[in-house]
Amino acid sequence: MSIQIEGIHKSFGKTQVLHDINLDLLSGQLVGLLGPSGSGKTTLLRIIAGLEHANGGRIRFNGEDVTDLHARDRNVGFVFQNYALFRHMTVFDNIAFGLSIMPKAQRPEKSEIKRRVNNLLEMIQLAHVANRFPAQLSGGQRQRVALARSLAVEPKVLLLDEPFGALDAQVRKELRRWLRRLHDELHFTSVFVTHDQEEALDVSDQVVVMSQGHVEQIGTPDAIWQAPASRFVLEFLGEVNKINGDITGSRFQVGHYPLQIPVASHKQGAASWYLRPHEISLTTAPDVQHPLPVLVTDVNARGSLVQLELEPKDWPGTLMAAQLTHQHLTGVTRGQTLYLGSQGGRLYVGEQQITDSNLALTA
Numbered sequence: 001m002s003i004q005i006e007g008i009h010k011s012f013g014k015t016q017v018l019h020d021i022n023l024d025l026l027s028g029q030l031v032g033l034l035g036p037s038g039s040g041k042t043t044l045l046r047i048i049a050g051l052e053h054a055n056g057g058r059i060r061f062n063g064e065d066v067t068d069l070h071a072r073d074r075n076v077g078f079v080f081q082n083y084a085l086f087r088h089m090t091v092f093d094n095i096a097f098g099l100s101i102m103p104k105a106q107r108p109e110k111s112e113i114k115r116r117v118n119n120l121l122e123m124i125q126l127a128h129v130a131n132r133f134p135a136q137l138s139g140g141q142r143q144r145v146a147l148a149r150s151l152a153v154e155p156k157v158l159l160l161d162e163p164f165g166a167l168d169a170q171v172r173k174e175l176r177r178w179l180r181r182l183h184d185e186l187h188f189t190s191v192f193v194t195h196d197q198e199e200a201l202d203v204s205d206q207v208v209v210m211s212q213g214h215v216e217q218i219g220t221p222d223a224i225w226q227a228p229a230s231r232f233v234l235e236f237l238g239e240v241n242k243i244n245g246d247i248t249g250s251r252f253q254v255g256h257y258p259l260q261i262p263v264a265s266h267k268q269g270a271a272s273w274y275l276r277p278h279e280i281s282l283t284t285a286p287d288v289q290h291p292l293p294v295l296v297t298d299v300n301a302r303g304s305l306v307q308l309e310l311e312p313k314d315w316p317g318t319l320m321a322a323q324l325t326h327q328h329l330t331g332v333t334r335g336q337t338l339y340l341g342s343q344g345g346r347l348y349v350g351e352q353q354i355t356d357s358n359l360a361l362t363a
């Protein structure tokens with residue numbers, strides 16, 4: 001089931017929380033709505049579900065206008081962060097619940113209900129606890145039961161609001177892998193809300209990045225990571241170091257270090273140079289490509305990579321994270337001075353990116 005969101009806007013009182021949202025979500029995809037707290041993710045999800053009314057715009061499922069349809073007539077399933085299971089019902093009965101309350105004409109035979117529930121129990125790998133009560137399960141198991149319960153009625157669209165938010169990091173990771181597998185097997189369309197960028201990038205086919213009621217960018221995790229459409233997306237997604245300075249002519253001045261920008265900049269004034277940890281390049285002696293001195297304050301060798309924490313030396317700035325391969329620089333120790341350059345990066349003046357490709361600065 002594809003979902004079309006057309007010109008949706010929403011206000012609570014005088015506060016507008018969604019501004020003209022337009023999205024086309026393809027059938028069978030797992031779409032992550034990602035953004036900071038208050039960006040409007042949950043409100044948009046609730047409007048798709050029919051639990052909240054927009055002030056304007058339309059929602060279509062497979063092209064059919066469902067804007068005025070009640071939530072129960074939209075054939076959507078939900079999973080929330082604290083999805084309360086029925087405490088007095090076994091796992092089996094919880095999953096069967098949605099089917100057993102269907103109007104008689106639509107309700108499957110008892111044997112069919114049993115077959116479907118058993119199938120789901122297999123899929124969520126909890127067949128062995130079918131007769132337990134929710135209180136006898138772990139948090140992660142409970143959330144899997146909640147998912148199975150939503151899927152039992154075979155919704156065309158599954159909406160998940162921070163489904164794993166209350167669980168610890170390891171369980172979270174397992175559950176999202178498992179959601180991905182389940183999704184690939186059953187081919188429903190899912191929209192899930194998260195403020196965890198790692199979670200969104202890990203499982204989504206498409207990520208919608210939201211900020212202050214606007215869609216900042218929609219794209220595959222790879223596209224959003226490789227080519228952030230705005231400064232907001234660049235800062236919000238993944239670790240990024242920021243070096244502040246001023247542009248005068250084609251010079252980017254960081255403290256008393258003048259760096260040369262290899263393109264003509266029409267923008268002047270305060271600017272920020274963004275470098276992902278893997279875009280930082282370091283040498284033991286300064287050269288034109290590596291002008292900025294930094295002090296190594298921490299060294300952490302993890303697998304094939306070395307993570308370094310760097311402090312600006314003799315120029316204003318905050319701690320930075322760099323990621324190097326072992327081959328690149330050997331024997332780095334804490335307290336050592338190195339010289340920083342880049343193998344890429346992006347320079348912004350306000351919201352304006354100075355180049356649309358990676359940037360290298362030279363002294």
Ligand SMILES: Nc1ncnc2c1ncn2[C@@H]1O[C@H](COP(=O)(O)OP(=O)(O)OP(=O)(O)O)[C@@H](O)[C@H]1O
Nearest residue numbers: 012017035036037038039040041042043044193195
């Ligand atoms: N029922 C409501 N009445 C008034 N304001 C609301 C209501 N629901 C949400 N809001 C406001 O709308 C804005 C968007 O909220 P929403 O819950 O959609 O954001 P979110 O991105 O899901 O945030 P979070 O990650 O914290 O859940 C917030 O400023 C919130 O305070």
